Amino acid sequence: MRRSMKKKPLPPSTQAAAVITGAGSGIGRSFAYEVARRGGSVLCVDIDAERAEQVASNLRALGNHAIAQQCDVGDQAQMESLAENAESLLGRPVTLLINNAGVGLGGPIGEVSLEDWHWCMNVNLWGAIHGCHFFAPALRDLGYGGIINVASAAAFGSAPEMTAYNVTKAGVLALSETLSSELAGTGVQVTALCPTVVPTNIVENGRLPERRRDFASSAMTRFALTNADQVARQTLNALDRGDLYMLPQIDGRIAWRLKRLTPRLYARAIGEAYRILAD
Template identity: 55%
Template structure:
């Protein structure tokens, strides 16, 4: 097993909280140096303080991953501070859900795709050529089981995460034999603050929080599992049993799975109307 995550010179987006913060702390425990990027520089600095308290080395960078120029500036800053970049964790993301297609505002679609999909596209577009030129390193893209479960009333989120899975699979094919490894993380429920996102209907968020409290993994466990899998050269990481079961069921019986997902959607709470539809 390669130990490419040991002493890595890493960039983590969305590092101000949740899974991103957990990645930063776990990489620091492995002796790495971490550039902690986040839209909110204050929370990124809080992560840096936690890394330093744990004996690691990190800096904070304000970055909106939906903006290409921001990601290019992040690359320049990371290259200058780290000397080289070994690992990029494209983690930044937002939640979206609660309304069916046709009722969910197009603005929600644009924001979800801008952060969740275009943010990862920008990260890969900017950093992959550098890694390929080095002939070493890794990319970890954070998707979701939503990328293949296609749960009702979550279309924008589902589509954004499905795009991340497809992008990661394509990258793995393109980078085969180059020394650059690709991993895509597809968890189900993780105990983070994503359920409080501005694009999630409050009723749906309340249900998701309850499920996460009971069945969700901690972000620290997810980050540790993913980095270990990346060291083993695994493309897909489905850390929870429910993610693995849904993955297999959909591939073995896609039509029955779609009917099952539709039936489950009927049990979802009826959300309050979105502001644009009041």
């Protein structure tokens, strides 16, 4: 009897043709290096052209195929054009999309301006929506690959004075969960990354009241249980395993369970903890 000689597809993080948004800094940069280390080609997308080029040229110097592309993920036309050009820039169809670009916004409700709300919604939520809208159909038609959406533990953590940011990340999580069921069985895996604190430039690049800046900056080192390189590696492994949720740190996993187990106690505890730590 002859056995079928059909080759098993590679895990989606291996030899990928990847589009990574916000690749110029922090977690996005770590994703770019890790995808390249796994033999992939990388389109390094960032609103900051210089940052994107620096990462791409470093990767090229290491012998990888990497190209920089300036693009504002919140801009529909720019994202449409990115999707149209990605295949020719990478030299083959996109197999991995990492919707990572994001910005931080903090401050009490009513004090955060609506202009800042729109800015945060536009980058964090619309950026991921644009990515999925313009890239997911081609991945589905290809029948192979992955989408990583960088949400946050903020999607469920309900930390005070982060309303806008929390709302955008809850949206990214819902987007990922829905896409995961919609694309089930198509060969396209979806993973939502939900980290707590990871030391990056998010505070520097973000908008928050002056009186909270020192607390936020010190929290980036004081409460960080992991770094961006580890997060990128673990998340690509999670994608390969077929995991929808990636919660890389123990504090995030505890918050996730506690909130489901006892939501009222959780809300009180997180509010109290914030007041003690931030004031």
